[in-house]
Amino acid sequence: MTSRTTTESTTETTPETTPETTAEAAVRQAADALVAAFAANRVDDYFAAFAPDATFVFHTTARRLASTAEYRALWQTWVEQDDFRVLACASTSPLVQLLGDTAVFSHQVETRIGTRAGEETVHERETIVFHRTADNRWLAVHEHLSPAPPQD
Numbered sequence: 745m746t747s748r749t750t751t752e753s754t755t756e757t758t759p760e761t762t763p764e765t766t767a768e769a770a771v772r773q774a775a776d777a778l779v780a781a782f783a784a785n786r787v788d789d790y791f792a793a794f795a796p797d798a799t800f801v802f803h804t805t806a807r808r809l810a811s812t813a814e815y816r817a818l819w820q821t822w823v824e825q826d827d828f829r830v831l832a833c834a835s836t837s838p839l840v841q842l843l844g845d846t847a848v849f850s851h852q853v854e855t856r857i858g859t860r861a862g863e864e865t866v867h868e869r870e871t872i873v874f875h876r877t878a879d880n881r882w883l884a885v886h887e888h889l890s891p892a893p894p895q896d
Contacts, residue, residue, distance in 0.1 A: 764842055771840045771847040771874050774882035778872070779853075783833035791816050795875065795883040802889045803868075831863065832856040845876040852892060867892040 774793065781789035791812055800809040809815045822828035833855045841848040850871045857864055873886040 767842055767847070767876070768840045770876075770880075771842070771849060771882050772838065774874055774884075775835075775838065775840075775849045775851075775872060778884060779833060779835045782830055783855075785830045787816075787819065793884050794887075795885045798883075798885050798887070800887050802887075803891055804889075826859045826861075829858045830855065831858050847874045847876075847882065848872075849874060 778790065778793040780786075781793065794812040794815075796812050798812045798815075800815050802809075805818070809818065819828070833853055836852045836854075838849065838851040841850075848871060850869070853868050853870050855866050855868070857866065869890050869892050871886075871888045872884050874882040875885045876882055
């Protein structure tokens with residue numbers, strides 16, 4: 745959320761830097777880094793973007809995952825059983841909502857995955873909740889993924 749100011753002597757605008765714009769930029773940077781690690785199949789970097797006690801709700805799993813370790817173990821099962829890997833991921837329509845030291849990031853994702861059966865592209869909507877840590881980093885504490893509705 746950038747506000748713009750103008751002076752009477754010129755029509756140029758300059759963005760104001762506020763704690764909110766700085767925090768929003770930091771959340772976007774954290775989200776971009778998380779998505780980039782996922783897209784490049786950099787598994788260690790991807791899971792490092794989550795707090796250890798993060799929770800996960802995926803439309804592809806029967807229950808909520810109660811920790812990053814639980815999600816990582818499930819990921820490893822996918823790799824071992826089906827040769828699962830992320831081939832690409834594109835994020836569109838990002839939105840950051842700041843709520844103090846918590847932020848809600850939502851976006852659309854198009855992910856290309858590979859398995860023993862071949863390649864598949866999936867279209868989903870995702871919400872990631874971030875929390876600012878004591879050392880001023882934004883870590884993901886919850887992720888929710890659902891299928892995107894069909895496009896008209």
